[in-house]
Amino acid sequence: MSIDMAQFHQVFFEESFEGLDIMESGLLNMDPGTVDDEEINSIFRAAHSIKGGSGTFGFNDISSFTHIMETLLDEMRDGRRPVTPEAVDALLRSVDVLRDMLAATSDDGEVDEERVQEQKAELEQILNGKPGEVATDVGAADAAAQPVGGVEVRPIGWHIVFRPLPHMLRTGNDPLRIIRELAELGDLKSAGDISALPALSNYEPEDSYLSWDLHLHGDVEKQAIDDIFDWVEDDCELIIMPLLPEGEPEVAMVSAAAVPAVSEPEVPVVQAAPPPVERRSKKDRRSSKDRRTNNRRQSGGSSGGGSIRVEISKIDALINMVGELVITQSMLSMLGEDFEMDRLERLNDGLAQLERHTRELQESVMQVRMLPISFTFSRFPRLVHDLSSKLGKKIELKMTGESTEVDKTVIEKIGDPLVHLVRNSLDHGIEMPEERLAAGKPETGTINLSASHKGGNIVIEIRDDGQGLNRDKIEEKAIEKGIIDEDHNLSDQQIYELIFAAGFSTADVVSDVSGRGVGMDVVRKNINELGGGIEIESDPGKGSAIIIRLPLTLAILDGQTVTVADETYIVPLVSIIESIQVKTDQINRVAGKGETFKLRDEFLPILRLHELFGIENPKASSLEEGLLVVVEGDGRHCGLFVDDLLGQQQVVIKSLEANYQRVDGISGATILGDGSVALILDIPGLLRLAAETGADSAAKLTA
Amino acid sequence: MASILAVDDSASMRQMVSFTLKGAGFDVVEAVDGVDALSKAKGQSFNLVITDVNMPNMDGISLIKELRGLPAFKFTPLLMLTTESGNDKKQQGKMAGATGWIVKPFNPDQLLATVKKVLG
Numbered sequence: 007m008s009i010d011m012a013q014f015h016q017v018f019f020e021e022s023f024e025g026l027d028i029m030e031s032g033l034l035n036m037d038p039g040t041v042d043d044e045e046i047n048s049i050f051r052a053a054h055s056i057k058g059g060s061g062t063f064g065f066n067d068i069s070s071f072t073h074i075m076e077t078l079l080d081e082m083r084d085g086r087r088p089v090t091p092e093a094v095d096a097l098l099r100s101v102d103v104l105r106d107m108l109a110a111t112s113d114d115g116e117v118d119e120e121r122v123q124e125q126k127a128e129l130e131q132i133l134n135g136k137p138g139e140v141a142t143d144v145g146a147a148d149a150a151a152q153p154v155g156g157v158e159v160r161p162i163g164w165h166i167v168f169r170p171l172p173h174m175l176r177t178g179n180d181p182l183r184i185i186r187e188l189a190e191l192g193d194l195k196s197a198g199d200i201s202a203l204p205a206l207s208n209y210e211p212e213d214s215y216l217s218w219d220l221h222l223h224g225d226v227e228k229q230a231i232d233d234i235f236d237w238v239e240d241d242c243e244l245i246i247m248p249l250l251p252e253g254e255p256e257v258a259m260v261s262a263a264a265v266p267a268v269s270e271p272e273v274p275v276v277q278a279a280p281p282p283v284e285r286r287s288k289k290d291r292r293s294s295k296d297r298r299t300n301n302r303r304q305s306g307g308s309s310g311g312g313s314i315r316v317e318i319s320k321i322d323a324l325i326n327m328v329g330e331l332v333i334t335q336s337m338l339s340m341l342g343e344d345f346e347m348d349r350l351e352r353l354n355d356g357l358a359q360l361e362r363h364t365r366e367l368q369e370s371v372m373q374v375r376m377l378p379i380s381f382t383f384s385r386f387p388r389l390v391h392d393l394s395s396k397l398g399k400k401i402e403l404k405m406t407g408e409s410t411e412v413d414k415t416v417i418e419k420i421g422d423p424l425v426h427l428v429r430n431s432l433d434h435g436i437e438m439p440e441e442r443l444a445a446g447k448p449e450t451g452t453i454n455l456s457a458s459h460k461g462g463n464i465v466i467e468i469r470d471d472g473q474g475l476n477r478d479k480i481e482e483k484a485i486e487k488g489i490i491d492e493d494h495n496l497s498d499q500q501i502y503e504l505i506f507a508a509g510f511s512t513a514d515v516v517s518d519v520s521g522r523g524v525g526m527d528v529v530r531k532n533i534n535e536l537g538g539g540i541e542i543e544s545d546p547g548k549g550s551a552i553i554i555r556l557p558l559t560l561a562i563l564d565g566q567t568v569t570v571a572d573e574t575y576i577v578p579l580v581s582i583i584e585s586i587q588v589k590t591d592q593i594n595r596v597a598g599k600g601e602t603f604k605l606r607d608e609f610l611p612i613l614r615l616h617e618l619f620g621i622e623n624p625k626a627s628s629l630e631e632g633l634l635v636v637v638e639g640d641g642r643h644c645g646l647f648v649d650d651l652l653g654q655q656q657v658v659i660k661s662l663e664a665n666y667q668r669v670d671g672i673s674g675a676t677i678l679g680d681g682s683v684a685l686i687l688d689i690p691g692l693l694r695l696a697a698e699t700g701a702d703s704a705a706k707l708t709a
Numbered sequence: 710m711a712s713i714l715a716v717d718d719s720a721s722m723r724q725m726v727s728f729t730l731k732g733a734g735f736d737v738v739e740a741v742d743g744v745d746a747l748s749k750a751k752g753q754s755f756n757l758v759i760t761d762v763n764m765p766n767m768d769g770i771s772l773i774k775e776l777r778g779l780p781a782f783k784f785t786p787l788l789m790l791t792t793e794s795g796n797d798k799k800q801q802g803k804m805a806g807a808t809g810w811i812v813k814p815f816n817p818d819q820l821l822a823t824v825k826k827v828l829g
Binding site: 054175 | 718719720721722724725728729732761763764765777783784785786787790792803806807808809810813814815816817826827
């Protein structure tokens with residue numbers, strides 16, 4: 007039977023990457039000197055699973071590398087080896103190497119063979135004091151597995167005396183099975199011995215009393231016979247003697263419960279195709295390149311095709327909900343078969359039930375895409391550990407709300423922006439230990455990373471107790487870069503927000519840690535793409551915080567439908583502050599800057615949606631006739647001028663990019679109840695668009 | 710139709726074992742660790758149990774000990790999947806009541822050969 011092992015590769019890679027994360031966080035939690043049993047056990051188990059899986063699925067390089075890690079971990083687990091910071095660091099580096107090896111194998115990429123060998127050598131150094139021994143150990147065991155018995159004359163068969171001990175049946179082993187297997191090796195003649203059978207009164211039905219005298223004729227290796235008896239070695243008395251051609255003396259090779267000294271070392275029971283991993287020896291390493299190409303071929307086709315692991319309880323909820331829906335459906339169709347007006351109430355009840363179940367089903371389906379944010383957070387302990395030692399700072403990372411569930415797409419896309427923000431906190435926020443002491447703060451700085459649900463949003467916060475943002479430096483830089491004028495009139499908060507401006511970086515020296523070209527503007531862009539927003543708080547000398555707000559799900563949105571002429575648009579409810587009708591005296595027209603209106607001592611720009619989108623014949627052309635929807639995006643407010651508000655509803659977001667093309671100011675589309683298509687407005691994008699075309703529209707207005 | 714309980718915390722190994730055995734016509738029930746396996750074994754009888762050794766919650770050796778104590782599993786073949794090349798785990802397994810072992814890494818053919826051996 008041939009089975010395509012490649013079908014299991016995807017799952018193997020996924021669980022191996024998870025295993026690596028477990029190992030990494032476990033290692034970071036480990037205090038040198040002391041050993042937390044549960045911690046090290048879970049690290050060991052993860053390594054063990056990766057080794058077992060990679061061996062089974064034919065990734066021998068990975069298997070042999072993990073073998074060394076596993077050996078080291080095993081010794082630590084048993085307390086035979088102290089847990090030193092050096093060993094933990096070496097294991098952490100090995101986790102990185104292993105992750106690269108797995109990624110390369112999974113994506114058909116290149117493995118940095120040199121790095122692998124270096125890391126291997128380091129581990130072996132720790133393990134043995136001198137490199138190379140682990141690998142040879144395995145090789146030596148294999149060499150020793152060859153039959154070593156001093157039989158020079160080939161026997162013509164074997165004489166086997168097999169006497170099961172009384173308890174053998176209770177180990178699940180069946181003497182008949184063993185005899186049947188022997189019969190497959192050659193010509194078997196057996197003679198049963200019932201002399202040990204007790205009198206019926208003493209007979210224990212669960213004990214075995216029979217024994218056998220077996221003659222196996224044929225060219226059979228002793229190894230094959232040993233393999234058959236491998237499992238029952240300690241559960242029987244066993245004598246195996248070669249049957250020699252006429253004239254040769256018979257030499258007894260005894261192996262029994264009383265004399266367990268079998269001369270050969272332990273050998274794997276399955277010998278049909280010796281697993282290659284067991285054969286790896288020093289000289290084999292040279293051919294590792296070939297093996298690599300081999301691995302790559304085997305893993306072909308398993309990359310991509312993103313999958314998701316879903317808790318069974320979520321699936322059950324889904325199935326339950328579908329069941330409810332089916333019941334409601336059959337109830338409604340029964341009602342419809344012979345409908346009369348007096349049953350109208352029941353029809354309405356049924357429809358209400360249908361609506362409720364549909365909504366619950368929708369929520370359940372959404373849940374399937376939700377993953378705990380710990381998938382993203384888990385990389386930070388390592389990042390902070392590595393960077394703080396590199397920068398010579400003392401930093402403690404605290405994480406809360408790791409179990410907060412967010413959409414899978416958010417998990418995938420929020421990682422890089424968060425890394426950037428945490429790096430910023432490490433690099434710019436937290437001061438050097440001596441500076442902190444001088445400022446009367448504890449030597450160790452703290453970075454708080456938290457996630458929580460707040461009113462239909464996910465809020466992620468990165469908060470540090472460092473020096474806060476340097477207002478003057480930001481101002482100076484912004485003027486230097488021409489982002490603001492010298493005679494600006496900006497509040498401190500507005501100054502802080504300048505760090506999100508394109509091409510802004512305050513790092514005096516572009517360090518290895520931050521300031522590598524990806525600025526905060528990119529961070530903000532990424533978060534906007536997820537439909538979220540970013541805010542900044544800073545308290546000079548006390549610390550700063552970045553607050554990211556993200557929608558709960560990316561597939562459904564609470565929207566306000568608005569109309570402009572015959573077109574319907576959806577404004578995301580989260581960005582709406584209020585909707586008002588303006589009076590003439592609230593409106594200001596400023597030459598070159600468009601229209602503004604005054605709302606509670608604040609002047610807000612007005613965006614006429616029909617002008618922006620080039621719609622002719624709006625129902626409301628003067629501001630007093632229509633409505634202004636006050637919206638907020640990226641911390642800026644404006645009034646969106648529309649004809650009318652319709653209602654609020656949940657809409658399913660359809661990608662415009664996938665179905666048509668990207669359109670500025672529009673984040674997607676949806677299909678309304680009547681089957682027509684409505685576009686969903688991208689408020690931050692709209693504000694940017696308005697700023698870009700501001701000059702044109704201003705020209706139009708004054709004309 | 711012989712039924713087999715396959716226990717492994719690693720999804721890929723569990724899938725491979727299960728897929729191979731189902732392909733050979735066996736009924737296979739999967740369990741993710743010893744605790745899961747034990748509760749499944751209490752609700753249904755099996756002709757064979759194949760279990761990994763290193764697992765969270767309850768390891769394979771404890772599982773074998775527990776199973777062997779159940780009347781329904783007194784004579785049932787209990788095999789462990791092990792990568793431990795040393796005698797240690799095998800001896801511990803035997804002491805707990807294991808029938809035998811399959812040494813990892815193994816391929817589907819080797820697995821089937823061993824299973825057919827114990828199930829006859």
